[in-house]
Amino acid sequence: MANKTADGTYVYSFTQTDGAGxxxxxxAQFVRDTVAPLFAVGSASxxxxxxxxHTWTGSCEAGIAVHVTGAVMTSLPxxxxxxxxxxxxxTDGLREYVVSQTDAAGNGTSVSLSWTRDTSLPNISLDVGVGATIDNNQNSASWSGVCQTGIDIVVSGSDNQVIPCPAGVFTYHAPAQTSDASRPTR
Structure with a gap:
């Protein structure tokens, strides 16, 4: 049999004839299929x-089951x-999955998915305490504290700003005030 280099169905007939005719x-047939199923995840992995x-959706080749391994082992239609x-x-934690589809010829496609459940509050504190007031005769004030690395801090109230927390600590310098007009009355 010659090697077939193109995908397709190849049909063969085998005939045997005796001396009496x-x-x-x-x-028999041979199906050459080198194309993986059209399979993808439709949202962030x-x-x-x-x-x-959490729910993911995606596209797949109809008629072939989708298999899930990892934190869950199942098949999906x-x-x-x-x-x-x-x-x-x-419970909180990381869960990882591999979702795949493989056709009858053994061609497969897979995607890796992960979901982290996180219900813990970010760790942020001021070195001078929560709600700390700084009284001074300067035009500005600064606060520093501890924060959860990699999560930005949103400053609101008398200023609107986002400051990074690159290494577990932060410092915020309030913009200079030129008058006492915004100072609360005691």
Missing amino acids: NSSVVS SATTAGSS CSGGAWTLSVSGA
């Missing part, structure tokens, strides 16, 4: 939420060219 025929569940994976967890 009687023939028997059997047929990584998510962090405070909720107790590919219905109308779409799949849906809903996961849940009662």
Whole structure:
């Protein structure tokens, strides 16, 4: 048999004829398929939420089951060219999944998904205490404190600003005030 280099269905007939002219025929076919199923996730593959569940959706090749491994082991139907994976967890933590689809020829496509459930509050504190008032005769004030690395701090009230927390500590310098007009009355 010659090597087939193009995808397709190749049909073969096998005939045997005896000396009396009687023939028997059997047929077989070979399907060459090198194309993986059309399979993708339709949203971000990584998510962090405070909720107790998360859902991903995606596209798939109809008629082929979608398999999930990792924190959950299951199979999902590919219905109308779409799949849906809903996961849940009662405790905080990282959960990882691999979702895949493999056709009859062994061609497969997979995506890695991760969901982190995080219900803990960010760790932020001021070195001078929460709600600390600084009285001085200067035009400005500064506060510093501890924060959760990688999560920006939003300053609101008399100023609106976002300051980074790159290494677990922060310092905020209030803009200079040229008058006592905004000073609260005691």
